[in-house]
Amino acid sequence: MAKNTLLTNIRPGSVVEFMQGDQPQLAFVLDEQSGKLRLWTINKRETKMPAARVLPWAGPNYAPDASKQEIQDILNRHQEKRGEIQAGLDVMELWELSQGELPEADVRWFADLLWEDISPDRLAALGRAMLSTKTHFKFRPPKFEIYTHEQVELRLKQQAEEKAREAVTRAGQDMFKALWDARKHGSDPKPPKLDEDVAESLAQLLKAAVADCLDDRQQQIWTAVKKGLPDHPHLPLQLAQAWGILPEHHNFHLDLAGFEWGDDWSDEHEQEIAALRKRFEAARHEPVETPFESIDGPTTRDIDDAFFIERDGDGYRLQLALARPTAHWEFGSELDRAVFNRVTSLYLPEGSSHMLPETLGTGLYSLLENEDRPALIAEFHLDAEGNLLETAPRLDWVRLKANTTYEAVEKCLEEDNGMYAVAHELSEKLIERRIGNGACIIRKPEPEVRVEGFPGNAEVRIEMKDAYPQSELIVSEFMILANRGLAEWAQEHGITLMHRTQAIALPPEAAGIFTDPSDIAAVVRMLAPTSVETSPRPHAALGVDVYAPCTSPLRRYTDFLNMAQIESYLKDGQARLSKDEMEALLPNLSARIQSVTQVQRFRPRYWKLHYLALRRNEWHSALVADENGPLPNLAMPELQINVRAPLKLLGDKLYPGQRFAIRFGRIDPLTNEIRVVEALEE
Secondary structure (H helix, E strand, O other): OOOOHHHOOOOOOEEEEEEEOOEEEEEEEEEEEOOEEEEEEOOOOEEEEEHHHEEEEEEEEOOOOOOHHHHHHHHHHHHHHHHHHHHOOOHHHHHHHHOOOOOEEEHHHHHHHHOOOOOHHHHHHHHHHHHHOOOOEEEEOOEEEEOOHHHHHHHHHHHHHHHHHHHHHHHHHHHHHHHHHHHHHOOOOOOOOOOHHHHHHHHHHHHHHHOOOOOHHHHHHHHHHOOOOOOOOOHHHHHHHHHOOOOOOOOHHHHHHOOOOOOHHHHHHHHHHHHHHHHHHHHOOOOOOOOOEEEEOOOOOOOOEEEEEEEEOOEEEEEEEEEOOOOOOOOOOHHHHHHHHHOEOEEEOOEEEOOOOHHHHHHHOOOOEOOEEEEEEEEEEEOOOOOEEEEEEEEEEEEEOEEEEHHHHHHHHHOOOHHHHHHHHHHHHHHHHHHHOOOEEEOOOOEEEEEEOOOOOOEEEEEEOOOOHHHHHHHHHHHHHHHHHHHHHHHHOOOOOOEEEEOOOOOHHHOEEEOOHHHHHHHHOOOOOOEEEOOOOOEOOOOEOOOOOOOOOOOEHHHHHHHHHHHHHHHHOOOOOOHHHHHHHHHHHHHHHHHHHHHHHHHHHHHHHHHHHOOOOOOEEEEEEEOOOOOOEEEEOOOOEEEEOOHHHHOOOOOOOOEEEEEEEEEEOOOOEEEEEEEEEO
16 A cells, blocks of 8 residues: 555554445554554454555544543544534535546545545545445545546446346345245245346346356356256256246257247348349249149148159150249348358247248249249259269249149059159169169158147147158159259369268168168268268268259258359359358358257157157057167157167167067156166067
8 A cells, every 4th residue: 555644643542444344444543563553443343454554534633541431432423423424425526526637636635625624534534435436436545536427437337237237136046946946846936026127137037048148247147046046957947937938848949049930030121021022023034834843741831842854865854943042132131141040941840930031931932833933943864774964054934833742743653654753763763873872871760740739738749651752762862863963063163062071981781771770770870970061072871972952942051052152153154152252151150050950850859758758657669779788779660769778677688679668757858868667578
């Protein structure tokens, strides 16, 4: 502490003040030796401290040999007097008077602004008042710094925020404890009444915690309010549901991914969409006469591919019409950034939410029958064995002859319908060639999980989808052909695309079609995750040397980007983005893909576990997919989920495909927990 001339005359008998617990403390000097004081405090305690700790106001002085009672009376008298003086001070007026005069001054300078006669009690009372006004003055012993108007406004704002934070923290601790106790005991919560602003802050806090996007201020509050509550991974969600601000079965994966469900998000882009629609109408022209047809499920609304096939001598001429939502798109716009952030459409048991605004993705650019639509027409010439000879893409408008379904095509194939029969014939040759090239094809029963009455009265229904193997093969093989053929064509023309790669070496036994759960478990262990890259590399599981997804531009942003690259080259002779520019997009694109696809991965399993939780005491059929280790892997084909069971429940002699009837104990869809407690060999 800097030397203070006011303290040079401190001696036994002086009344002084020092800081203790952020408050000035009154004391009487009993003794002074070499800069060290022995004090009697107003709290009737004797203490020692350096003289440097004494505040820069002292006095008056009394007889050093006063009795303890006399000293106590002196201190009480000055304490009362200084309190009265402090209560009558207007520190704000003092700050206004001192503004602009000096950057800092000692307490006596400020006292001179107020009084002609400055007593020790007045000086001390003023010092106390200024110490308590931290928004306007800063005590830098032995002087007070005078804050500017700008500094005061900032500190007042910080003070208000701190006060609000303290209010939210106090209320949150009581509120969340009441909510958790009610949830724990299965009773109706009886939370304390809250101020409207505090309640809103707590609601925002819980929702941010659910989404794992707490800012620094919220993180501080959350750390404080959750003390004493269980360390549960989904504590904020459970509290929010107990409070009623989030519904039962709330899809927290959407929050984690920052993905807004439904189509309301597109409302703020109405002007951009309207301008795009005008460009669409201005560019409209007579479509080609090719009678394209699409094949999809009966409820599909975002139709992004259609085909027409005919024989070409001994070979085939296949034309694919791919939706072209990039035709009138403004890259870099607010709408584009929003779509990039969504990155993919989601198809969940409770419904669908599309990447593009529905007016575009399921309307204006969807390949609906008898509607004129801009398209990329990719023409493929193949020989009699299904070898790709030539790929020729072009831009045009199409008008589909029909939107048909897998079921309808399957029935037509039973009657050997002309175009569909040629299409199926080629698809069989294409898959045969891919298997010859090492493709690992996994085919599993596909249960359809539907949730009705969500979110209020959610009821899960699980039924096996009808299989349409021939028509499904047509679509899947034509899409793989298109993505492979366009990738090869782009490579030949120096166009950078986003490729899906899996550059691993698979053993010969991994090639083929696998349907048995144990065989599937074995080949899956040989595979590696795919990645998105700008460099063309093989995709081992598909059995192709290069693969760039282009066939779903209404549903996936990678396909959307690739469509724009091809479209730009066909229009202008140059791709829209260079390799370096495409590379620059990869980190954010890959991160968004990973984040949003987690929703698609985990949400259906959540509903399956909820379905099983309601049937916990029932027996379910399962078979051994992998018998190795202390927790063998059991497959439940009808639900397409795998569970692990302790070896002691199953017995020592296990073999792949061995069937068991199993029953579950604890099932928690929220934490993805499911435990087998009983197993009987079937």
